[in-house]
Amino acid sequence: MVDTTDEWIRSRTGIEKRHLVSEGEATSDMAANVARQLLERSGKSPDEIDLIIVATSTPDYLVVSTAALVQDKIGANNAWGFDIVAACTGFVYALETGAKMVESGRYNNVIVIGGDTMSSIIDYTDRNTCVIFGDGAGGVLLEPSENDYGILDSILHIDGSGHKYLTVPAGGSARPASKETVEKRLHFIYQDGKTVFKFAVKNMAKVSKEILDKNGLVGSDIKLFIPHQANKRIIDAAAKRCGMKEDQVLINVNKYGNTTAGTIPICIDEAWEEKRLEEGDLLLLAAFGGGFTWGSMLIRWGGIS
Numbered sequence: 561m562v563d564t565t566d567e568w569i570r571s572r573t574g575i576e577k578r579h580l581v582s583e584g585e586a587t588s589d590m591a592a593n594v595a596r597q598l599l600e601r602s603g604k605s606p607d608e609i610d611l612i613i614v615a616t617s618t619p620d621y622l623v624v625s626t627a628a629l630v631q632d633k634i635g636a637n638n639a640w641g642f643d644i645v646a647a648c649t650g651f652v653y654a655l656e657t658g659a660k661m662v663e664s665g666r667y668n669n670v671i672v673i674g675g676d677t678m679s680s681i682i683d684y685t686d687r688n689t690c691v692i693f694g695d696g697a698g699g700v701l702l703e704p705s706e707n708d709y710g711i712l713d714s715i716l717h718i719d720g721s722g723h724k725y726l727t728v729p730a731g732g733s734a735r736p737a738s739k740e741t742v743e744k745r746l747h748f749i750y751q752d753g754k755t756v757f758k759f760a761v762k763n764m765a766k767v768s769k770e771i772l773d774k775n776g777l778v779g780s781d782i783k784l785f786i787p788h789q790a791n792k793r794i795i796d797a798a799a800k801r802c803g804m805k806e807d808q809v810l811i812n813v814n815k816y817g818n819t820t821a822g823t824i825p826i827c828i829d830e831a832w833e834e835k836r837l838e839e840g841d842l843l844l845l846a847a848f849g850g851g852f853t854w855g856s857m858l859i860r861w862g863g864i865s
């Protein structure tokens with residue numbers, strides 16, 4: 561479709577494979593599948609869910625949150641919910657929000673999902689973006705804990721002066737859809753890859769190191785480093801800066817590409833499936849995305865293992 565090679569994609573990004581939704585499937589379908597699996601694994605019923613938060617930049621509709629559609633699809637009759645838009649940092653933002661809701665004591669079972677149907681906004685004539693992004697979603701179910709489990713610390717940032725470097729230029733209130741915006745292909749994602757790359761390398765590494773220092777930890781104290789999966793070179797740079805060894809760093813960008821808000825929860829799920837997560841393990845999440853948004857999070861895993 562575009563002037564590229566398999567060798568270029570592998571060597572510049574680490575991506576070997578990406579997954580796309582089937583025709584007719586949207587973000588809420590992936591997210592509802594995630595929610596159903598969370599209910600199955602935790603043995604909870606849909607009626608026990610108090611809150612659903614979906615981090616996504618590719619909602620099914622501009623009006624009506626993806627969380628509302630998930631609520632309906634899984635029959636969570638006692639829940640409320642909302643979406644969070646923070647591009648690739650979305651899941652970390654949503655996790656922080658969901659955890660605070662549980663800590664408040666008002667909500668006991670909170671589903672937090674990160675997912676994006678990037679194929680719905682990809683211009684398959686633009687080699688700068690079409691080789692990178694894939695579709696995917698993942699999630700967690702949060703509940704109160706008697707132990708010191710959950711989010712121990714987080715450092716989150718936003719800097720909107722970077723908004724123009726990674727965005728969908730039209731379709732919002734700033735530039736509503738028109739014949740002209742469609743003709744100019746402004747409903748697809750635009751990325752200034754080089755600028756985003758530089759900002760990502762610098763800030764994802766910095767914020768990961770900062771949270772370690774702040775908590776008196778070093779890389780070897782962490783069981784698993786779970787960075788946003790945008791480009792293997794960005795992950796390697798951040799891991800090196802934090803003193804992580806190869807076996808501490810979760811990498812699956814080779815299998816899924818960049819699924820935006822989906823990358824971190826998909827990594828967590830794979831680690832869980834592979835039995836790499838044990839109660840009490842320290843996890844370090846790090847993300848970077850459009851906005852710009854970025855952040856790190858220190859978690860003591862207390863999940864079912």
Ligand code: UT7
Pocket residue numbers: 563564565568569572573648687688691692753754756757760789790791794818820848849850
């Ligand atoms: O998750 C949200 C945040 N997003 C990111 O973190 C993505 C960050 N950016 C990146 O991962 C990288 O910048 C890219 C993978 C997007 C691009 O890699 P790069 O090594 O930074 O390439 P570049 O943009 O510096 O471009 C180098 C060359 C250019 O050609 P010229 O101008 O030197 O002739 C590009 O046109 O590579 C060209 N190029 C490609 N060539 C073959 C760009 N995309 C492709 C492609 N195939 N797909």
